[in-house]
Amino acid sequence: MITKPKGTIDITGSDSLLWEYVNSVVSTMMSAYNYEFIRTPIFEASELFHRTVGETSDIVRKETYDFKDKGDRNLTLRPEGTAGVVRSYLENKLYAQPDIKKYYYNGTMYRYERPQTGRLREFTQFGVEVLGSNDPIIDAEVISLQYKILESLHISNLQVNINSLGDEESRIKYKEALVKYLEPHLDKLCDDCKERFKTNPLRILDCKIDEDSDILKNAPKTIDYLTESAKKRFDTVLRYLDLLEVDYEVNPKIVRGLDYYDHTVFEIVSLDNDDTRQSVLGGGGRYNKLIKELGGPDSYGIGFACGIDRIIAMLKEIDLYKSIQREIDCYVMYVSEEEKLHAIDIVQSLRLNGVVTETNSLNKNLKAEFNEADRLNAKLLIILNNEDLKMGLVNVKDNHTKEEVKVDISEIVDYIVSNL
Ligand code: AMP
Numbered sequence: 001m002i003t004k005p006k007g008t009i010d011i012t013g014s015d016s017l018l019w020e021y022v023n024s025v026v027s028t029m030m031s032a033y034n035y036e037f038i039r040t041p042i043f044e045a046s047e048l049f050h051r052t053v054g055e056t057s058d059i060v061r062k063e064t065y066d067f068k069d070k071g072d073r074n075l076t077l078r079p080e081g082t083a084g085v086v087r088s089y090l091e092n093k094l095y096a097q098p099d100i101k102k103y104y105y106n107g108t109m110y111r112y113e114r115p116q117t118g119r120l121r122e123f124t125q126f127g128v129e130v131l132g133s134n135d136p137i138i139d140a141e142v143i144s145l146q147y148k149i150l151e152s153l154h155i156s157n158l159q160v161n162i163n164s165l166g167d168e169e170s171r172i173k174y175k176e177a178l179v180k181y182l183e184p185h186l187d188k189l190c191d192d193c194k195e196r197f198k199t200n201p202l203r204i205l206d207c208k209i210d211e212d213s214d215i216l217k218n219a220p221k222t223i224d225y226l227t228e229s230a231k232k233r234f235d236t237v238l239r240y241l242d243l244l245e246v247d248y249e250v251n252p253k254i255v256r257g258l259d260y261y262d263h264t265v266f267e268i269v270s271l272d273n274d275d276t277r278q279s280v281l282g283g284g285g286r287y288n289k290l291i292k293e294l295g296g297p298d299s300y301g302i303g304f305a306c307g308i309d310r311i312i313a314m315l316k317e318i319d320l321y322k323s324i325q326r327e328i329d330c331y332v333m334y335v336s337e338e339e340k341l342h343a344i345d346i347v348q349s350l351r352l353n354g355v356v357t358e359t360n361s362l363n364k365n366l367k368a369e370f371n372e373a374d375r376l377n378a379k380l381l382i383i384l385n386n387e388d389l390k391m392g393l394v395n396v397k398d399n400h401t402k403e404e405v406k407v408d409i410s411e412i413v414d415y416i417v418s419n420l
Pocket of ligand 1: 080121125282283284306310
């Protein structure tokens, strides 16, 4: 038997119901905040991720799915969403329009990681990218949108861990201080961190192996090295978050794994989940330099990404969702071929009027049809029989109260719609 590739999942049964539910909440909230859906390719030129995510990042060094196509082009399955959205923004010269652009996406990402709880090789993220504004109101909007989506899904005890990396000047000062601090401790850090020290020391703070060591705990903090204006900007973001009723904590450990961030960086966790492999539900940050680095004009960007697989894992722990099951509005029963012809017509009319309807497609007898209707949690049953049909009538049974009525066939759709 052929099995699914390592690190991938099938989404079926009650998981798929939760999946549909999460996606509908996401798209409703995105519309309310006026974000436009954007779809970019699942694979892009490899160079895009090398230039955006960064040559020195774990993602590009170890985790990308790279391949050559038949035209000898180097392509990569996207490991994250920002690079593709920014590429599209530049390629379509959308920066030439005066407005800011507010996009949201929802799609699969690919990272060749060691599969474990909360870590897949194919996973799904929804996220946003706002391009063209540096106003702190946008930092606060993006963070609160992520927070409010998770809150609407009834995930409790949410907390945003937030930090600022500051502007170019702040980052240079901070990097100097960090290098000076880390140098004497290098031999106590993992091999990857020794390498990061040469290529991108900030990334050491992100290390999953050394994260609990005192060396990292006592490292200098970015917020102590912010310039006056970067500090003022960060304080403004926090003030707006207070107004928006977002629970946050300034956490100097948050520096984010990707090369392109500056100013505001954040992660969102549920404190109810003590499994740290799963508790981070999403994160993001501002990336003002990225657009220029990719050959665009001086502009601004900020975004977040949230992992749907981890959200589903959390929802399954919440009582509200534990008994979630699919249900249908109406099940149409028949036995003879003549009744079947009426069933075909009625089922189609109901479905086109938005009534979730199912019928017998396995040549079942009446008893088996009742069982099937129960299994599907049908609210109403339409039971067709030749005698009633000859008089232009059909039987409708409420599957909960068990009450039965005869309804004129010409009025059946209206009757069902108004009795659901
Ligand atoms: P990142 O793009 O690494 O900041 O990840 C943002 C969110 O995507 C995380 O908080 C997770 O919820 C989710 N995520 C990242 N990597 C994985 C993975 N390998 N498997 C499942 N979810 C992931």
